[in-house]
Amino acid sequence: MTANKIYEKLKAELGEGIQEFVEMPLSDPFIVVSRDTILEACLVLRDEPEFLFDYMVNLSGVDQKDSFAVVYHLYSIKLNHRVVMKVILTDRESPSVPSVERVWKTANWHERETFDMFGITFDGHPNLIRILTPYDWVGHPLRKDYKTPDFYKGLKVPY
Amino acid sequence: MSEVKTFEIDFGKVHSERMRLNVGPQHPSTHGVLRLEVELDGEIVTEVIPHIGYLHRCFEKHAENMTYPQVIPYIDRMDYIAAMNNELPYVLGMEKFLEIKVAEKIDYIRVICAELNRIANHQLAVATFGLDSGAFTPFLFFFRDREMIITLFERLSGGRLLYNYFWIGGLMNDTPANFGDDCMDIVKQVRATNAESLNLLMYNEIFIKRTANVGIMPADVAVNYGVSGPVLRGSGLPYDLRRSEPYSIYDRFDFDVCVGKGEVGTLGDCWDRNIVRMNEMEESCKIIEQAVAQMPKGSCDVREFVPKRIKPAKGEFYTKAENPKGELGFYIVSDGSLKPTRVRSRATSFVNLSVLPEISKGYMIADLIMILGSLDIVLGEIDR
Numbered sequence: 001m002t003a004n005k006i007y008e009k010l011k012a013e014l015g016e017g018i019q020e021f022v023e024m025p026l027s028d029p030f031i032v033v034s035r036d037t038i039l040e041a042c043l044v045l046r047d048e049p050e051f052l053f054d055y056m057v058n059l060s061g062v063d064q065k066d067s068f069a070v071v072y073h074l075y076s077i078k079l080n081h082r083v084v085m086k087v088i089l090t091d092r093e094s095p096s097v098p099s100v101e102r103v104w105k106t107a108n109w110h111e112r113e114t115f116d117m118f119g120i121t122f123d124g125h126p127n128l129i130r131i132l133t134p135y136d137w138v139g140h141p142l143r144k145d146y147k148t149p150d151f152y153k154g155l156k157v158p159y
Numbered sequence: 160m161s162e163v164k165t166f167e168i169d170f171g172k173v174h175s176e177r178m179r180l181n182v183g184p185q186h187p188s189t190h191g192v193l194r195l196e197v198e199l200d201g202e203i204v205t206e207v208i209p210h211i212g213y214l215h216r217c218f219e220k221h222a223e224n225m226t227y228p229q230v231i232p233y234i235d236r237m238d239y240i241a242a243m244n245n246e247l248p249y250v251l252g253m254e255k256f257l258e259i260k261v262a263e264k265i266d267y268i269r270v271i272c273a274e275l276n277r278i279a280n281h282q283l284a285v286a287t288f289g290l291d292s293g294a295f296t297p298f299l300f301f302f303r304d305r306e307m308i309i310t311l312f313e314r315l316s317g318g319r320l321l322y323n324y325f326w327i328g329g330l331m332n333d334t335p336a337n338f339g340d341d342c343m344d345i346v347k348q349v350r351a352t353n354a355e356s357l358n359l360l361m362y363n364e365i366f367i368k369r370t371a372n373v374g375i376m377p378a379d380v381a382v383n384y385g386v387s388g389p390v391l392r393g394s395g396l397p398y399d400l401r402r403s404e405p406y407s408i409y410d411r412f413d414f415d416v417c418v419g420k421g422e423v424g425t426l427g428d429c430w431d432r433n434i435v436r437m438n439e440m441e442e443s444c445k446i447i448e449q450a451v452a453q454m455p456k457g458s459c460d461v462r463e464f465v466p467k468r469i470k471p472a473k474g475e476f477y478t479k480a481e482n483p484k485g486e487l488g489f490y491i492v493s494d495g496s497l498k499p500t501r502v503r504s505r506a507t508s509f510v511n512l513s514v515l516p517e518i519s520k521g522y523m524i525a526d527l528i529m530i531l532g533s534l535d536i537v538l539g540e541i542d543r
Contacts, residue, residue, distance in 0.1 A: 026256050027474035054382050058477070060490055060503040071490065073477055073505075077382060077398050084477070106385030109513045117219070132212040132542060141220055 001081050003029045006051065014041060022086075030071070030084035038072075038087050039098040045074060045083070046103055052076045053083065056104035059111060061118040063144045064088075068095045068120055089120065099125040117142035175201045180524075184213050188291055188528045191538025193512075195531070202523050207516045211509075214542035222502035227253060227469045228327055230502060235321040237504065238540040240283055243276035243312070244482045246325040249489050251406055252478020253327045256471055256493075259464050265330055266408045267454040268461075271342060272315070272324065273480075274443040274450070278349055279308045280483035281389075281436040281443075284535040288433055289360050291532040292369045297360040304352050307345050311338075327469060330461040339451045346444045353440055361430075361437060370433065371424030374530035376518045378427065384514040388485025388507060389439065390534055393419035393432035400481040407480075412449050414442045429533035436535070439483075470497055482507050484535055506543060508536040 007021040010031065017037025023029040033041050045053040058073040072085040089095040099122035100107045111122040112131040119140035122128055130137060139146055150157060178199045183189040192213035198206035218237060222230045234249055235242040247269060254261065286301035309319050314335050316324040324331050360366055376386075378394040391398055399416040401409040417438035419431030473495040479488035488505035511534050519530045 024474045026258070026472065026476070028476045030475075056385050057479075057486070058488060058490060058503065058505040060501075062492055062501045062503075073488075073490065077396070077403075080403055104385065105383045105517075106510060106513070109509065130212075132215045134212070141217060142223075 003083055006083050007031050028084050030086050033085050035087055042100045042103045052078050056106040059107055061114040070097050096121040098123050101125050193538055204527050207519050211541050214538050218543040226497050232323045238537045239320050240537055241276045241280040241483045242322050243272045247273050248478045248480035248487055250325045259328045261464050262459050264455045264459045267450050271447055271450050274446045275308050277443050277483045278440050279305045281440050285436050288532040294360055297356050300352050304348050311341055326465055328465040333461045342447055342451050346447055367423050370429040372428050373526045374429045374518050375425050376427040385510045386514050389435040390511050393435045394427035395419055412446045414445050429529050432533045506540045508540040512536050
């Protein structure tokens with residue numbers, strides 16, 4: 001099934017929460033989903049027999065300067081089709097989005113990494129702690145406004 | 160000789176005090192700088208918590224501050240065992256995004272390099288897995304052969320592990336003379352060693368005792384955790400990107416997707432994951448043979464289509480390829496400038512390791528080492 005068709009069917013099922021379908025030349029098309037609908041949309045995409053997205057390929061955050069985006073790449077092994085969903089978070093101070101850990105376990109570590117790198121909290125995640133940086137690290141490195149600290153625990157950071 | 164006595168002990172009723180043990184970060188069997196916090200009930204593993212990040216080098220942050228071709232050497236350093244395979248999805252994705260069509264010969268050279276590197280990776284994986292289980296001789300045999308592949312790559316690119324050989328729009332160098340013959344020599348040697356290793360390692364009684372029925376991963380658990388590559392195929396699911404969504408010129412070759420069959424134990428155990436790797440080496444040999452035969456003769460200008468300055472349009476895409484360890488993908492966001500806004504790598508080993516706590520509960524601590532070895536992780540890729 002093409003991404004456009006998936007968008008139309010999702011829109012018919014979930015209504016307002018499925019916001020728009022963005023297509024750019026040469027790029028992968030993606031569906032913009034509202035923050036409150038994402039968990040429901042994920043469950044529908046996984047369980048409905050016409051979608052069957054049983055495989056979460058990737059979950060990542062993107063800093064878009066004025067907002068954050070959480071991007072979900074999904075794939076169906078059975079039906080061999082892909083879809084990309086995006087949640088735009090305009091609140092830069094305390095961005096949060098519902099966790100999809102209970103839909104796909106892949107999301108567990110990916111959400112932890114996104115939290116670590118962007119400071120986006122995933123509500124309902126069982127163990128939302130830092131994963132790549134040390135547990136006592138301050139700041140979220142992949143934010144565009146992140147400043148590299150000069151010292152870590154009293155040691156000079158060498159670059 | 161008197162009969163060997165066996166004792167029936169019901170472990171379910173004997174409980175000791177729970178003990179927490181740190182495996183690593185500096186331990187040969189963790190295959191890198193990985194710390195496993197293990198909770199033990201006697202010798203039985205009740206909980207595993209992997210602590211990663213000791214090798215974190217901020218690849219994604221670095222990539223945001225570099226031009227598109229400058230990212231490639233950093234990608235090499237992610238999975239340093241299979242650097243050619245790492246470059247492939249990035250380069251193919253960028254070429255698709257920039258609408259560059261490369262010469263046919265370049266595609267063939269890329270496929271041959273990727274498959275040779277796949278063989279080298281699987282040789283190292285099976286060899287070190289054997290080493291974990293106490294088999295030292297196959298390790299030496301595999302490393303002897305791997306040396307041939309690495310020497311060939313050294314002649315191609317100048318580097319033994321980190322190549323920077325695939326460029327956006329071409330290659331660093333053309334192949335040296337006798338490239339095809341050298342590939343065929345390697346294929347011959349790989350096949351000879353594989354036949355030997357099947358008897359020496361895979362069907363060895365001790366090895367089967369250590370690996371069969373250990374670390375069983377059902378296919379639905381594997382899919383839910385998102386694992387890919389030989390780890391997923393070991394659970395019996397024939398998912399291979401080279402077959403399901405052929406990229407580059409993989410649709411021109413005849414090869415099989417190997418799956419685990421539960422031959423000596425249960426489907427999806429450590430042994431299955433390793434036999435998939437052994438069989439995949441043979442499939443890679445088949446692809447190399449066909450590619451060498453089909454490759455256009457004569458020299459070609461491999462830098463002809465390499466753009467002087469890369470400034471793509473605004474957009475975003477996900478590009479993926481079947482790495483030896485599984486699906487390696489890059490999610491790249493471009494804002495129309497010389498540098499990418501975001502390069503997200505979907506690291507294969509990162510996802511494959513996340514299943515470890517799920518599949519290692521209830522086994523002995525010695526089995527935990529085998530399960531970890533069978534996942535074939537590279538910490539450079541996990542931590543990035």
